[in-house]
Amino acid sequence: MRLLSTLAHEHLFRKLGSVSALSESETHALLELPLTLRNYPPHADLVRFGDKPIECALLLEGIACSYKLTSEGRRQILSLFVPGDMPDLQSLFLEAMDYSVAAITASTVAFVPHEALRQVLQTNPSLVGVFWRQTLLDGAISREWLVSLGRRTAYSRIAHLLCELRVRFRDAGIGEEEGYTLPLTQSEIGDALGLSTVHTNRALQSLRYDGLIQTRGRYVAVPDWNALARAGEFDSTYLHRRG
Amino acid sequence: MRLLSTLAHEHLFRKLGSVSALSESETHALLELPLTLRNYPPHADLVRFGDKPIECALLLEGIACSYKLTSEGRRQILSLFVPGDMPDLQSLFLEAMDYSVAAITASTVAFVPHEALRQVLQTNPSLVGVFWRQTLLDGAISREWLVSLGRRTAYSRIAHLLCELRVRFRDAGIGEEEGYTLPLTQSEIGDALGLSTVHTNRALQSLRYDGLIQTRGRYVAVPDWNALARAGEFDSTYLHRRG
DNA sequence: CGAAGGCTTGATAGACCTCAAACACAGTGG
DNA sequence: CCACTGTGTTTGAGGTCTATCAAGCCTTCG
Numbered sequence: 001m002r003l004l005s006t007l008a009h010e011h012l013f014r015k016l017g018s019v020s021a022l023s024e025s026e027t028h029a030l031l032e033l034p035l036t037l038r039n040y041p042p043h044a045d046l047v048r049f050g051d052k053p054i055e056c057a058l059l060l061e062g063i064a065c066s067y068k069l070t071s072e073g074r075r076q077i078l079s080l081f082v083p084g085d086m087p088d089l090q091s092l093f094l095e096a097m098d099y100s101v102a103a104i105t106a107s108t109v110a111f112v113p114h115e116a117l118r119q120v121l122q123t124n125p126s127l128v129g130v131f132w133r134q135t136l137l138d139g140a141i142s143r144e145w146l147v148s149l150g151r152r153t154a155y156s157r158i159a160h161l162l163c164e165l166r167v168r169f170r171d172a173g174i175g176e177e178e179g180y181t182l183p184l185t186q187s188e189i190g191d192a193l194g195l196s197t198v199h200t201n202r203a204l205q206s207l208r209y210d211g212l213i214q215t216r217g218r219y220v221a222v223p224d225w226n227a228l229a230r231a232g233e234f235d236s237t238y239l240h241r242r243g
Numbered sequence: 244m245r246l247l248s249t250l251a252h253e254h255l256f257r258k259l260g261s262v263s264a265l266s267e268s269e270t271h272a273l274l275e276l277p278l279t280l281r282n283y284p285p286h287a288d289l290v291r292f293g294d295k296p297i298e299c300a301l302l303l304e305g306i307a308c309s310y311k312l313t314s315e316g317r318r319q320i321l322s323l324f325v326p327g328d329m330p331d332l333q334s335l336f337l338e339a340m341d342y343s344v345a346a347i348t349a350s351t352v353a354f355v356p357h358e359a360l361r362q363v364l365q366t367n368p369s370l371v372g373v374f375w376r377q378t379l380l381d382g383a384i385s386r387e388w389l390v391s392l393g394r395r396t397a398y399s400r401i402a403h404l405l406c407e408l409r410v411r412f413r414d415a416g417i418g419e420e421e422g423y424t425l426p427l428t429q430s431e432i433g434d435a436l437g438l439s440t441v442h443t444n445r446a447l448q449s450l451r452y453d454g455l456i457q458t459r460g461r462y463v464a465v466p467d468w469n470a471l472a473r474a475g476e477f478d479s480t481y482l483h484r485r486g
Numbered sequence: 487c488g489a490a491g492g493c494t495t496g497a498t499a500g501a502c503c504t505c506a507a508a509c510a511c512a513g514t515g516g
Numbered sequence: 517c518c519a520c521t522g523t524g525t526t527t528g529a530g531g532t533c534t535a536t537c538a539a540g541c542c543t544t545c546g
Contacts, residue, residue: 049480070394070395074394076394078386078390079386090382093372094379094483096483098481098483099386122368128375132371132375133336133337135375137337139333139378139381139382139385140337142389143309143311143341146321146385146388146389147313147321149393150436150437151313151317151318151319154533185493187493194392194393194394195534197492198495198534198535199533201493201494201495202494202534233313240341396501396502428523428524429526430524439502439504441502441504442501442503445502448526
């Protein structure tokens with residue numbers, strides 16, 4: 001518990017620090033936050049549509065997603081979360097969840113009571129911007145996904161997603177220069193990009209055929225990131241990274 | 244200027260108050276905010292991708308949108324703004340704009356210097372949640388649009404948009420029980436919903452044929468909102484309205 | 487070895503797009 | 517008052533992208 005809790009705080013620092021520099025007093029304040037750890041198997045829901053959480057989740061290990069279901073049971077994945085992300089930070093200010101959050105791979109999650117988080121923000125107003133920024137970033141990513149779903153072909157959408165995940169994974173300390181392990185099934189990729197599984201598979205094949213990606217199992221190797229970025233019209237401005 | 248400024252503050256109060264109750268001291272603090280008014284003709288940009296604003300816009304009159312352009316010049320509208328909305332509030336914490344904002348109809352906009360806004364938030368910490376909530380709401384709407392673009396047919400997307408705008412317009416004091424004036428061209432609807440103009444037109448015809456909407460010029464009359472909501476799978480949870 | 491989940495393939499259908507043109511209507515200038 | 521223009525809407529035809537259905541294959545794992 002002690003060790004894991006330290007890990008939790010480290011993730012929190014790296015992530016929050018990646019968009020805003022943290023002062024020592026801020027770091028100290030964050031260390032005070034009480035955390036409860038929980039583990040989730042793949043496909044388990046962390047939070048559900050309609051819930052009224054009294055704590056926020058901080059993803060420590062694994063990959064998670066937020067999603068909504070249509071009345072016909074079709075799923076749209078709204079965003080992906082990497083370690084350090086806070087999938088339901090908005091619950092601090094919006095009472096009822098308007099989406100669900102599920103683990104994609106086995107995940108460990110730290111929960112922070114709203115009460116404690118509010119306290120820290122009140123005591124340490126300079127931290128407000130740090131957390132607020134996180135929610136703004138989520139919004140920025142959603143907007144870019146809107147462009148993908150609205151105006152890009154399946155081929156391009158996948159290329160774009162692969163580029164986005166590369167950047168986000170690397171910022172989270174995951175993956176190598178040449179590629180990374182993509183923990184998504186083709187059906188999940190389809191759910192994220194508004195595509196059927198079959199079509200996702202075929203677009204993936206085109207990307208392979210064009211030499212933009214090489215796959216060995218779940219590992220995706222990209223020989224030329226610039227080429228993939230061109231195919232996906234990827235411009236990382238929207239990720240608002242420092243430096 | 245004096246009068247307009249009052250109008251500005253009124254809009255601010257109504258909008259902010261619609262998701263969170265405002266105390267007297269909060270109201271008072273908001274009245275102190277210095278505002279600069281500007282007018283924009285249709286299609287004029289308020290802010291552009293890449294800009295680094297030093298003030299935030301507050302839409303007073305007219306309808307505006309945020310959008311991005313793809314490299315082939317195709318446009319995706321990311322969100323629509325009604326009077327009271329703050330289209331680039333995020334610039335308070337994210338340096339560079341990752342999207343552009345344009346007037347759709349002739350608009351008047353009040354600008355608040357970041358400096359002043361930061362000051363008010365610092366002096367009046369309870370206002371943080373009020374503004375933060377606004378950005379969270381934008382995110383919630385984006386997510387719902389993702390579901391539309393990813394998993395709904397053109398027919399259903401349009402129905403959904405019409406329902407959303409009805410709620411938002413009414414909250415902004417626009418429109419009547421039976422319908423409202425939709426200030427969007429079919430090409431703009433298409434840009435918002437990821438559709439071509441031609442297909443937008445045809446889907447609109449289907450909605451008319453099915454009796455879900457009646458149009459007289461720009462005015463859209465809806466005989467049965469529940470029926471339209473069913474067609475668009477519209478569930479207003481994501482708008483997080485009070486009461 | 488069998489079962490389950492994920493990947494791949496083929497065939498067919500439907501949704502949506504593009505191109506091209508006609509039409510409607512309001513605003514403009516002569 | 518009437519062409520004239522520009523913007524927005526509508527229509528037709530044809531093609532592309534993507535979905536659906538159905539099946540086979542391949543791995544992993546108990």
